[in-house]
Amino acid sequence: MYNEKVVEHFCNPRNVGELLEADAIGENGSFKCGDTMKIYLKIKDDRIEDIRFQTYGCGAAIASSSMLTEMVKGLTIDDALKITNQDVADQLGGLPPLKLHCSNLAADALHNAIENFRNGKVHGESA
Amino acid sequence: MYNEKVVEHFCNPRNVGELLEADAIGENGSFKCGDTMKIYLKIKDDRIEDIRFQTYGCGAAIASSSMLTEMVKGLTIDDALKITNQDVADQLGGLPPLKLHCSNLAADALHNAIENFRNGKVHGESA
Amino acid sequence: MSRRTVYMDHSATTPVREEVVEAMLPFYHELFGNPSSIHAPGRTVRRAVEEAREKTALALGAEPGEIFFTAGGTESNNITLRGAAKKRGEPGHIITSSIEHHAVLDVCSELAAEGHRVTFLPVDQYGRVSIDQLQEAITPDTFLISIMAANNEIGTLQPISAIGEVARERKILFHTDAVQIAGQLPIDLKKLNVDFLSLSAHKFNGPKGIGALYVRKGAKVTPLYSGGGQERKLRPGTENVPGIVGLSRAMELAVAEIKDKKKRLEALRYKMITGLMAIDETILNGHPEERLPNNVNVSFKHVEGEAVLLSLDLEGIAASSGSACSSGSLDPSHVLRAIGLDHPTAHGSIRFSLGWGNTEEDVDYLLEVIPRVVNNLRRISPTYRTNGSRKE
Amino acid sequence: MSRRTVYMDHSATTPVREEVVEAMLPFYHELFGNPSSIHAPGRTVRRAVEEAREKTALALGAEPGEIFFTAGGTESNNITLRGAAKKRGEPGHIITSSIEHHAVLDVCSELAAEGHRVTFLPVDQYGRVSIDQLQEAITPDTFLISIMAANNEIGTLQPISAIGEVARERKILFHTDAVQIAGQLPIDLKKLNVDFLSLSAHKFNGPKGIGALYVRKGAKVTPLYSGGGQERKLRPGTENVPGIVGLSRAMELAVAEIKDKKKRLEALRYKMITGLMAIDETILNGHPEERLPNNVNVSFKHVEGEAVLLSLDLEGIAASSGSACSSGSLDPSHVLRAIGLDHPTAHGSIRFSLGWGNTEEDVDYLLEVIPRVVNNLRRISPTYRTNGSRKE
Numbered sequence A, B: 001m002y003n004e005k006v007v008e009h010f011c012n013p014r015n016v017g018e019l020l021e022a023d024a025i026g027e028n029g030s031f032k033c034g035d036t037m038k039i040y041l042k043i044k045d046d047r048i049e050d051i052r053f054q055t056y057g058c059g060a061a062i063a064s065s066s067m068l069t070e071m072v073k074g075l076t077i078d079d080a081l082k083i084t085n086q087d088v089a090d091q092l093g094g095l096p097p098l099k100l101h102c103s104n105l106a107a108d109a110l111h112n113a114i115e116n117f118r119n120g121k122v123h124g125e126s127a
Numbered sequence C, D: 001m002s003r004r005t006v007y008m009d010h011s012a013t014t015p016v017r018e019e020v021v022e023a024m025l026p027f028y029h030e031l032f033g034n035p036s037s038i039h040a041p042g043r044t045v046r047r048a049v050e051e052a053r054e055k056t057a058l059a060l061g062a063e064p065g066e067i068f069f070t071a072g073g074t075e076s077n078n079i080t081l082r083g084a085a086k087k088r089g090e091p092g093h094i095i096t097s098s099i100e101h102h103a104v105l106d107v108c109s110e111l112a113a114e115g116h117r118v119t120f121l122p123v124d125q126y127g128r129v130s131i132d133q134l135q136e137a138i139t140p141d142t143f144l145i146s147i148m149a150a151n152n153e154i155g156t157l158q159p160i161s162a163i164g165e166v167a168r169e170r171k172i173l174f175h176t177d178a179v180q181i182a183g184q185l186p187i188d189l190k191k192l193n194v195d196f197l198s199l200s201a202h203k204f205n206g207p208k209g210i211g212a213l214y215v216r217k218g219a220k221v222t223p224l225y226s227g228g229g230q231e232r233k234l235r236p237g238t239e240n241v242p243g244i245v246g247l248s249r250a251m252e253l254a255v256a257e258i259k260d261k262k263k264r265l266e267a268l269r270y271k272m273i274t275g276l277m278a279i280d281e282t283i284l285n286g287h288p289e290e291r292l293p294n295n296v297n298v299s300f301k302h303v304e305g306e307a308v309l310l311s312l313d314l315e316g317i318a319a320s321s322g323s324a325c326s327s328g329s330l331d332p333s334h335v336l337r338a339i340g341l342d343h344p345t346a347h348g349s350i351r352f353s354l355g356w357g358n359t360e361e362d363v364d365y366l367l368e369v370i371p372r373v374v375n376n377l378r379r380i381s382p383t384y385r386t387n388g389s390r391k392e
């Protein structure tokens, strides 16, 4: 069902956990499949210095969370904002059509975190 | 489908053909399956001295024609009239339910022949 | 015991080829998973099912997405006809022929009883429908034409290509029951305007209980069953995986060998027809040329078909009088009546259907046996001599 | 590669036993005739089909005339429900449960859309319907009750015997989907007041694509398909002979071993449940006692079922989250919602279903692997620690 790259990220997810002194925290949840994701950012000079995630979700959700964190680490937040869900899925070498929406969690949670940061908050409304 | 006795009579039908100087000829046909049968009788002192048949029909029709001729040869016509289609089927050791009506030709054709004889005719109306 | 066993009833069903059984066997034990399961044992099997779909599509000139697996020809026909009527919702008009298999004919009769109008097109003496009569039968509410590609009793081929053109022009869905033709003659759905096509694996050396329905992209029927979402909801239920694999393998083999087989069977057929017609008062039923390569259907006058079958059976020869399904019935077949045979001639009809494994020796044996069989029965028959034919 | 391959998804499908394949094989080649043909090759096969019917009947405490072969559980369910509604003709009332398989549930929803009224009985936290609620639901126009014998996801057994008594008393037809129970627990139709019972061979080590429908003598439905007269017109189409033979052989074997298998699986089940419940924040779904001997269904909180399945799959363990059919879907299963699970708990549910071939070593292996799998996923989960659970 999943390709090798997805499975590899699922088995060995990068950047898992919390950042205790995060500059921003983003969240996203899918009501449809119940998945939820949290992104923790350490930002210095508008650049993502460190990133961690926590995901409750299926294989696709976990692998795309992991992939996203790899993709944006070190980027400026402007560049990070340009990364779309599709980019993450592409970088994973594709996902089953039915699972595409699960991968949408990740970039959206990141965008939410950056938004919070720009609004001068650590947490968004929902937290 | 058919038991051995039926098959044996089908393969080696007894008393096949015509009697050129028949005292009575009986006929019967089934409109449903298209079968037709002809019985030729030689009667002496109210006793069936000789009998022949011709049948256009399925295996059951042919076998029961053959069996009937065996059963009635030598009987008085009174006794012959007592023979029913069921008797013929029983004597054959049974017939498939769907084929029972095909065996009904035989006794009916015999009864027709005897009726013609009693009415003083060789052939019935239809001939 | 008969000296030889000769199976000449391939239109009723066929033996499954060794290669086909071999292709199926792994899916009983090692690869037994449910294709809907997401774990490895399931995914392997899903791949096999989709490969089978691709193979089947390829053999027919279709797209994989246009192939749906069913439990057989009867189901494919029912899904199409009843499904199209269900989809339409309101009463409409259906055109079919008077010589369809019961799995089309009886559905049409039921749909008529439910309020649809059905035209049962007549056929000529050879069993062909007329394009003119088809054209004339069309009304503004005609939503479906169902005409079989080849008849199962007399083997007559219908002008499917021409019917398809009419259907396309008039924007009417066209279904063809291709159960008898599939694997016998090439089918190229890219070239034919057919919206639905039914086939059944056991007619071309595949297993029983599995069939396929081709549904042209864009053509739609309402499914008859509900359940899991298998076969894109058109036919839910856990897939008959060995059957699906078997069907596709049988199809692949049949199509690869179709030309050779056609040539071989047509030669046997020619020999058989020539031999059988040498028996007096014998007529050939069906079209002289436009017929299935494997079909021989003759009527021996003055004898009844079942009695001939029984005699042949005792000699080790398996044939059929009319369709296998109607053998349990007593009425002469609707097909033989539709081509104008009188009752006794229809009753004396025998179908020999050749197939994989039949040899010239089989035909020789049949031609040796059959005159004796027919003669013995005619000797008993009350109509033979009274018809002015030769006396004993 | 994983160290071991452990199949624990027998409720999705099962491997076909060697004895069953052996029983089927002759019917592909040597005995390939069409049972409707009157010649010897056909008659031999007809006998085999009728013997299979007798065997199947015997295993269920039924009469051979009450057994009809179908293409599977989905078809048996559809024939009964749609066929009973078709027979009735006018709108009426149907009672079913809210945890039926889609092949009952979705048919009921469609019948509701067509004008019938349907009561979907609720179930308690264990998944059992209540006889009182059943009694209350009955109205004068209730013509059919359809309640499954055992649930395919959580394994809960329904009080079929008591439901049958209510149905008989109120003169209502009673259908039970016995797809999961057949071959697992004894069924004696002489003692149960069941009018229709569905089963599917591939759930008890028989082949896919073949099922049976028991129809009590006197109970009637209108057939959905037309065609040849096979299966006394209830399910026309050339019989899937190898399938029929396989089903009856699998049934015969299962019934002969049913007691031993039950004991063995219940012991494994006990060990598994004990082991799994040792993982914190794990709950058992379904009834603690009134459940299939082979069913274990648990929810691991804070993790999502598909991720667990995927991890297990990588360790060589095949299980399922909810029914195999709904694995393609994203919504949590209707069964788990009906027993009152919240979304996350439903999403974290895993079904392990034991079967023929599973050993104690399989269970040991699972119990060794699963804590690590669950822990790894919980480590990633945002809800695990915020729920007051142990920190990393």
Ligand SMILES: Cc1ncc(COP(=O)(O)O)c(C=O)c1O
Binding pocket: C011, C071, C072, C073, C074, C075, C077, C101, C103, C148, C150, C151, C152, C177, C179, C180, C200, C202, C209, C211, C325, D236, D237, D238, D239
């Ligand atoms: C022309 C035709 N259509 C449909 C069928 C039905 O196919 P099946 O018996 O496999 O359902 C048959 C064979 O019996 C057939 O010859």
Ligand SMILES: Cc1ncc(COP(=O)(O)O)c(C=O)c1O
Binding pocket: C236, C237, C238, C239, D011, D071, D072, D073, D074, D075, D077, D101, D103, D148, D150, D151, D152, D177, D179, D180, D200, D202, D209, D211, D325
């Ligand atoms: C309870 C139940 N009913 C019906 C079915 C459908 O059976 P099949 O897939 O063989 O048609 C299944 C299995 O999928 C089931 O578990």
